[in-house]
Amino acid sequence: MRRGPAVNLALAIGLVVLALIVLLPFWWVMSSSIKATNEIVSSQPTMVPHSFTLEHFQKLLGASDFPRFLLNSVVVSLASMAITVALAVLSGYAFFRLRFPGRDFLYRAILLAYAFPGIVVLVPLYGMMSAAGLIDNPFALVIVNVTFAVPFAIWMMRAFLAAVPIEIEEAARLDGASRLTILRRIVLPLIAPGVASVAIFAFVASWTEYLFASVLIQSDAHKTIPVGLAGIIGQYQVDWGLMLAGATITTLPVIALFAFIGRYFVAGLTAGAIK
Amino acid sequence: MLIWLGVTLLYPLVSSAALSLENVRIIGSAGRFVGLANYLSVLSSAAFWLALERSVVWVAGNAVAQTVLAMASALILEQAFPGVRVARTWIVLTWIVPTIVIVIVWRWLLSTSGGMINPFLIELGVIRRPMGFFSSSVSAMTTLILINSWRWFPFVAVMLLAGLQRIPGELYEAAAIDGASRFARFRRITLPLLQPTLFVLLVIGTLLSFNVFDIVWLLTGGGPADATTTLPILIYRTAFKGYRLSEAAAMSVIATLLLMGLAILAVRTLAPREEVR
Numbered sequence: 001m002r003r004g005p006a007v008n009l010a011l012a013i014g015l016v017v018l019a020l021i022v023l024l025p026f027w028w029v030m031s032s033s034i035k036a037t038n039e040i041v042s043s044q045p046t047m048v049p050h051s052f053t054l055e056h057f058q059k060l061l062g063a064s065d066f067p068r069f070l071l072n073s074v075v076v077s078l079a080s081m082a083i084t085v086a087l088a089v090l091s092g093y094a095f096f097r098l099r100f101p102g103r104d105f106l107y108r109a110i111l112l113a114y115a116f117p118g119i120v121v122l123v124p125l126y127g128m129m130s131a132a133g134l135i136d137n138p139f140a141l142v143i144v145n146v147t148f149a150v151p152f153a154i155w156m157m158r159a160f161l162a163a164v165p166i167e168i169e170e171a172a173r174l175d176g177a178s179r180l181t182i183l184r185r186i187v188l189p190l191i192a193p194g195v196a197s198v199a200i201f202a203f204v205a206s207w208t209e210y211l212f213a214s215v216l217i218q219s220d221a222h223k224t225i226p227v228g229l230a231g232i233i234g235q236y237q238v239d240w241g242l243m244l245a246g247a248t249i250t251t252l253p254v255i256a257l258f259a260f261i262g263r264y265f266v267a268g269l270t271a272g273a274i275k
Numbered sequence: 276m277l278i279w280l281g282v283t284l285l286y287p288l289v290s291s292a293a294l295s296l297e298n299v300r301i302i303g304s305a306g307r308f309v310g311l312a313n314y315l316s317v318l319s320s321a322a323f324w325l326a327l328e329r330s331v332v333w334v335a336g337n338a339v340a341q342t343v344l345a346m347a348s349a350l351i352l353e354q355a356f357p358g359v360r361v362a363r364t365w366i367v368l369t370w371i372v373p374t375i376v377i378v379i380v381w382r383w384l385l386s387t388s389g390g391m392i393n394p395f396l397i398e399l400g401v402i403r404r405p406m407g408f409f410s411s412s413v414s415a416m417t418t419l420i421l422i423n424s425w426r427w428f429p430f431v432a433v434m435l436l437a438g439l440q441r442i443p444g445e446l447y448e449a450a451a452i453d454g455a456s457r458f459a460r461f462r463r464i465t466l467p468l469l470q471p472t473l474f475v476l477l478v479i480g481t482l483l484s485f486n487v488f489d490i491v492w493l494l495t496g497g498g499p500a501d502a503t504t505t506l507p508i509l510i511y512r513t514a515f516k517g518y519r520l521s522e523a524a525a526m527s528v529i530a531t532l533l534l535m536g537l538a539i540l541a542v543r544t545l546a547p548r549e550e551v552r
Contacts, residue, residue, distance in 0.1 A: 007457075014351045015362065022369055022429065025380045028391055032383075119488055119507040119530075123514045123523050208373040210489035215515060226375040230493055233379070240383055247379040251372050258371060262364045266433055269367075 026251070033057070033244035040240050056241035057249070065220055066246060069228030074253075076138050076224055077206045080145035084202035085195060087150050092157030093183055097169070118148060118211055126215055136218045144216070145206035153198040156268040160194025161187070196261040197268030204254060225250050313525035323526065325501070326509040330485060333420065333505050337484040338477065340424035345431035350461075352432065353439045363436065366429040374426075378493040381422050385409075409495050412502030419503055423490055427483075431476055438472030439465070478541050482534055506530055 032040055036051040060066045095107055125144065126135075134140040164187055172182050188195070210226040217223055223231070229246050258265070317323050352363050369377070384390050385408045393405040408418040442465065450460045488507040491497065497504035497512065504512075506526065514523035 011351060011354055011356065014347070015356075018348050018351060018366070019362070021425070022366055025384060026368070026372075028384065029376075029380050118486060119510055119527070121527070122511070123520055123527060126514075127520075204371045208371075210374055210493070211511075226373050226489070229375045229379070240386075243379045244383065247376045250376050254371055254373075255368075258364075258368070262367075263360070266364050266367060269430075269433060 029244050030248050030251070033241070033248040035241075037241050040244070056245035060242055060245045060249070064232060064242070065223075065228060066225075066232070066249075068221065069223050069225045070249070072138060072222060072228075073207060073224040073226075076141050076145070077203050079138075079142045080149065080206040081199050081202040083142065083146045084149045084153050085199050087146065088153035088157050088198050088202075089183075089188070089191075089195065091150075092154045092161055093187065095154065096158055096161040122211065122215060125212070129216055135216060136222055138217070138222055140216045141206070141209070141213055141224065144212045145202070145209055148209075149202040149205045153202060156198055156201065157191070157194055160191040160197075160268065164190050193261075193264035194268055197265040200257055200261050200265045201268075203257065207254060313521050314529070317522055317525045317529065322501075322504075322509060326504050326506045329416070329503065330505040330507075332416065333487075334481055334484045336416075336420040337424055337427070337487075338480060340420060341428045341431050341480065342473075344424060344428040345435055348428065348432040349435035349439055352436050363433070367433055368429070369426045370430045374489040375493065377422065377426055377490060382494065385418070410499060412499060415495055415499055415503050419491055419494060422494070423484070423487060426490070427480075431480065434476055435469070435472060438469050442468045474541075478538055482538065485530075485534060 031049050033056055034052055034054065035049045036053050036055075039049070039051050095103065129135050129137075129140045134143075168186055168190075169182050172186055177185070208226060209224070210230070213224050213227045214230075217227065220228070220231075229243075229250065232246065233243060348366065352359060352366070384392050387393060387405040387407060392408075393402075396402045397405070406414070409415045446464050446468075447460055450464060455463065485505075486507065487505075488511065491503055491505060491508055492511065495503045497508040510523045510526045510530070513519050513526065
């Protein structure tokens with residue numbers, strides 16, 4: 001439909017405002033992480049850095065526990081990602097292609113599980129983990145992260161699976177391929193963007209997780225970034241330079257991942273949702 | 276997979292119910308069966324009802340702010356113009372960065388030393404001198420709701436956008452030929468056809484916002500003077516700071532029942548017709 005110039009102008013303004021709302025806070029934080037401390041806390045804030053220093057990053061990486069938190073986060077997130085992807089592909093395929101009693105009910109139950117308040121299972125999960133001797137063990141975090149990522153992952157998976165023509169699978173079946181072979185050789189390559197979006201979702205979900213990490217992990221040696229950074233906030237007399245550097249380093253991996261597969265991720269997000 | 280979810284979600288729920296009937300204080304210590312005593316003490320405590328009330332305010336505030344922001348963004352992003360694909364992807368940036376980053380970003384932006392917001396508001400003439408956003412109870416809650424909405428509205432917007440794109444363009448063209456104004460088209464075509472999407476988002480959004488813990492905990496810790504202590508905060512504090520696990524479990528059970536009840540009620544009574552069929 002054609003738009004008049006007034007509508008175009010309104011649209012342009014709206015878009016700029018939207019971009020500012022989303023991006024400006026990040027710009028401020030990232031650009032400020034390389035400012036000298038006196039510029040950071042100056043009462044005349046600057047949009048573009050007037051000074052340049054890497055001291056905050058040096059302090060963060062050299063004199064704090066941050067590098068260890070970073071490593072822990074990477075390990076936990078990658079493990080959660082791998083398990084979530086494997087589970088989501090297998091069960092997504094089962095939900096979509098196999099018929100078994102109670103399938104629809106289970107599918108809905110899984111949707112519900114996604115929106116399930118984590119806080120209400122926090123106390124009993126803590127009890128379970130302590131009974132299993134997994135308190136202060138990163139593996140406990142992986143288990144919890146997978147639990148909360150899998151429902152949404154299956155949801156996303158389903159839309160991608162729906163796009164795979166069933167005829168190809170039937171042809172392969174006629175040629176004598178087993179279910180697993182079909183999944184591995186035919187379906188998987190076709191749903192690669194779906195697998196990518198599930199992977200990024202699972203990674204980001206555990207990269208961000210705070211609640212369970214704060215309770216299940218106790219020693220500094222096993223803390224992940226969200227809990228570790230929160231600890232640094234309390235520990236030092238609010239050192240904004242350090243905080244901003246921490247925020248910047250924590251955001252960068254997510255942005256990097258997103259730059260590669262963000263498009264598929266958003267497609268997966270919406271494709272799964274509107275059903 | 277199902278076994279996994281069964282063990283990690285269903286079993287805790289059941290054991291939570293069991294725990295709530297005992298009097299365990301610290302994890303690992305043995306409890307004695309006390310029947311409904313925990314429920315009685317929870318239901319008769321003012322703190323519980325106040326937290327529940329704050330949770331209602333929190334969920335409602337978030338729902339309104341996010342819906343308005345998201346609807347406006349979705350309508351903008353639906354239009355075709357250069358760069359819109361990039362914008363549709365990157366808008367969810369606020370949703371994918373860790374909460375701790377959001378917390379650092381806003382604590383700093385809102386701080387009275389070096390923060391950008393105070394000078395900006397003074398410039399605009401909204402306030403005279405720098406204000407502490409988390410120091411009074413009303414402004415703390417409002418600020419938290421706005422920050423959380425800032426974080427979540429892109430997610431809602433992307434969902435709404437997908438809903439918008441499923442509305443056939445011919446409908447708008449036909450209406451335009453009949454002389455319907457932009458607003459009339461929005462009200463008579465967009466809104467009714469978007470209803471199923473809006474409904475699903477409302478139900479899921481309510482559950483998700485109720486659940487929000489970290490952003491509140493890390494920004495205000497539930498203060499000032501409990502003004503932002505929503506139910507999740509209260510449960511967390513009762514269990515891990517006050518060491519009254521069974522009481523926290525009782526609260527968890529009550530919250531679960533309440534949310535489930537609300538969700539079922541919503542689906543039964545409010546679900547748009549098409550979905551029922």
